[in-house]
Amino acid sequence: MRSRRRALLSCAAVSLALVAAACSDVSSSSSGAGANVPNNSGTTINFAINPWDGSAANVAVAEYLLQNQLGYSVNDSKVNEFAQFKQLSTGDLDATLEVWPSGHADDWTNYIANDNGVVDGGQLGVIGQIGWWFPTYMLQDHPELKTWQGLQQDWQLFETPNTPGKGTILDGDPSYVTFDDAIAKNLGLNMQAFYSGSESAELTELDTAYSAQKPILMYFWTPHWAQAKYDMTMMKLPTVTQQCTQDAANNADAYACGYPEDDLYKAFSDQLATKAPAAFALLSAMQWTNDDQNGVAADIHSGMDPQDAAAKWVNANPSVWQPWVNAGMAAQSGSPVANMPAPSPPG
Numbered sequence: 001m002r003s004r005r006r007a008l009l010s011c012a013a014v015s016l017a018l019v020a021a022a023c024s025d026v027s028s029s030s031s032g033a034g035a036n037v038p039n040n041s042g043t044t045i046n047f048a049i050n051p052w053d054g055s056a057a058n059v060a061v062a063e064y065l066l067q068n069q070l071g072y073s074v075n076d077s078k079v080n081e082f083a084q085f086k087q088l089s090t091g092d093l094d095a096t097l098e099v100w101p102s103g104h105a106d107d108w109t110n111y112i113a114n115d116n117g118v119v120d121g122g123q124l125g126v127i128g129q130i131g132w133w134f135p136t137y138m139l140q141d142h143p144e145l146k147t148w149q150g151l152q153q154d155w156q157l158f159e160t161p162n163t164p165g166k167g168t169i170l171d172g173d174p175s176y177v178t179f180d181d182a183i184a185k186n187l188g189l190n191m192q193a194f195y196s197g198s199e200s201a202e203l204t205e206l207d208t209a210y211s212a213q214k215p216i217l218m219y220f221w222t223p224h225w226a227q228a229k230y231d232m233t234m235m236k237l238p239t240v241t242q243q244c245t246q247d248a249a250n251n252a253d254a255y256a257c258g259y260p261e262d263d264l265y266k267a268f269s270d271q272l273a274t275k276a277p278a279a280f281a282l283l284s285a286m287q288w289t290n291d292d293q294n295g296v297a298a299d300i301h302s303g304m305d306p307q308d309a310a311a312k313w314v315n316a317n318p319s320v321w322q323p324w325v326n327a328g329m330a331a332q333s334g335s336p337v338a339n340m341p342a343p344s345p346p347g
Contacts, residue, residue: 040073047059047074047095050080051078051175054126054293057306060307060310061288061296061310061313063306064310069282069328070325072276082107085118088268093269094271095268097283099264100130100177101262101263117270118270120265121266121268121283123263123264123266124287127290128264129259130178131234131237132219134216135215135216135230135231136231146235148189150235163191163194169193170193170206172199173195176219178219179259182256206218222290224294225297266284266286278329278332279328281327283324285324
């Protein structure tokens, strides 16, 4: 969610109207469930998967429905959350399903607001929150850790060989959007970010510390399936202010606030509506909850094949996804394709 490249925070809203081209001429075939499924197999929808489980969960469900309900072929690639915008603009990728707006205000401006090959795909329905998280058991002996001021006296609790002489803020993939070092410096904290290398490595460190009831402070987020497995508390950092947003825009090293709540959105190549109107309509209509995503993500993380995890969720939640498919089938039949959700804010 998220890159070490200092992302611009913005609160400006941009409103875009998305209109699709006429539908393609296709035949129909029958699915295993007996429903009429269009034969769109000659068209491949290419997805970006970013390096966290929630992104994989979004794509797994979208791919399952596009294949089994609308007859498309699908493909996905592991892509950095910043690199994906260029690939969307060229049409090498068709869709990314989870953009965290607080980290991508400049991408919004450069690619979406400026009509540079990428369109707003509407809100995903998932609400994200990045922050500094620690195991709740630490509050028993250190209630002062509820806020960042507690680190002024307790930084040594988090000192590791990775940051000798300083407390460690454990981060994950180096490509994630993070202001952690700037926050620590500007709040006068003797803390330093250390990148474990991946979400999986970060979770391994969490599991090790949690099993031994040891201290750990980490850059983490919701929604995440691990929040149900581990009782975690988010440390209160300074509230995001307009001044902080301006500081981030002009000099990211001056950032000294917490992370804002993010209403996650989707982004598509501007070629998708013409290339695959029904896919465009389904993906535009796709909205689900934090709990929906967490369930699929947990199954994928535990080793279940992504398509099996998607099938499990689809079988249990027809009332959630059927409207998405209905939107796709309407577009398949020639109805105008519109972006169903309201346009997403850039930050």
